[in-house]
């Protein structure tokens with residue numbers, strides 16, 4: 161049997177690579193330079209990989225795609241780094257320069273865009289992470305998107321409507337988009353995916369990217385997986401001329417960030433949005449000091465409600481997505497273990513402060529999206545009279561917005577589930 165660890169310790173880089181390549185090909189298709197080898201390479205070698213298998217396997221396109229990332233927060237900057245690294249490595253597919261639209265602000269007396277473009281770090285939202293020099297911070301939204309063939313949306317979702325309205329009439333008609341956002345659009349018309357919102361407002365096809373991806377870990381190039389979902393549009397121009405699954409894989413896949421591309425946009429979007437609500441519930445029980453069992457119970461109930469919500473309101477979504485893809489249960493686990501939503505909710509439990517106060521105190525301008533999503537979900541469920549069918553989502557909403565006491569979370573879940581607790585003697589029904 162071939163031993164990777166022996167080869168890794170004793171051979172040169174090229175020998176290791178060849179050996180591992182042969183080994184992997186005998187088992188499963190190798191999609192990028194192996195992570196174990198990538199981590200040992202110098203920074204310069206990482207940017208100039210001579211063994212870029214993925215590049216070799218994707219045919220050149222007639223006109224390389226210009227990519228713009230809209231957003232520059234914790235995840236926005238991390239995804240911009242990923243995309244810019246691949247754009248530099250794959251000139252037969254992408255224009256080298258990647259624009260990152262930045263909501264301009266001043267940091268220590270200097271514009272954030274100027275700091276990013278000179279220091280090549282986003283000192284406010286992703287400090288101490290070097291960004292590729294072909295990533296250009298651009299404060300002008302219209303100029304950032306005007307030539308873009310691929311728009312990657314990556315902002316806290318409460319800002320989406322205003323940004324989309326600024327994009328109307330200012331983007332290429334045949335641009336394609338990927339949404340990395342987590343949340344829903346709820347209105348009198350119903351509950352919509354954010355990718356659907358983009359499509360309806362801008363008339364462009366939009367897929368999604370979602371997975372077990374805490375930004376700080378991906379930014380440090382620790383190994384992780386993600387899921388990209390994209391359906392080819394009716395006006396697809398053909399392979400080599402348009403964005404397809406192979407192009408999206410080449411855009412997002414890195415040795416440290418493994419991408420699976422599927423069609424189920426609804427499944428990964430529902431899972432990504434709702435796990436933030438579940439994470440708030442986990443944060444409450446963590447802050448109350450109830451330990452791992454309580455957190456696991458919240459995640460169990462939460463997973464059931466995520467799947468039920470998907471089946472009920474997005475019947476095209478597939479149940480397998482929730483447990484087979486990074487965007488499902490894996491994202492739930494990582495977010496409930498160490499994400500911002502769980503941290504904010506823990507702080508709420510420990511201090512008794514509101515969600516907004518805790519978000520401000522802990523996150524330095526970043527956003528815990530579950531705070532918005534639990535309200536959107538409540539509004540929608542109330543509209544269709546189904547709050548009692550989603551007991552955890554409703555309990556989280558009641559705690560965040562209606563001051564329901566956190567330590568009644570188990571009772572609220574049971575009560576809402578219709579468990580009839582016998583009344584104490586002398587206690588009267590309402």
Ligand SMILES: NC(=O)C1=CN([C@@H]2O[C@H](COP(=O)(O)OP(=O)(O)OC[C@H]3O[C@@H](n4cnc5c(N)ncnc54)[C@H](O)[C@@H]3O)[C@@H](O)[C@H]2O)C=CC1
Pocket residue numbers: 231232233234235236237262263264285314315316317319340341342343373374375376525526527528529
């Ligand atoms: N951070 C993470 O680990 C992950 C985040 N996501 C999702 O990605 C999306 C973006 O998240 P992050 O990049 O982490 O953002 P963030 O939470 O770091 O938010 C800060 C960003 O919001 C911008 N901002 C503040 N006020 C604004 C305004 N009025 N208009 C427009 N932008 C404004 C700031 O300039 C900054 O770029 C969210 O939906 C999040 O749930 C998804 C996976 C991982």
Ligand SMILES: O=C(CO)COP(=O)(O)O
Pocket residue numbers: 342371372373374375436439491494495498499500501502527528529
């Ligand atoms: O979406 C995330 C991981 O996939 C990040 O979750 P938080 O926003 O709770 O950190």
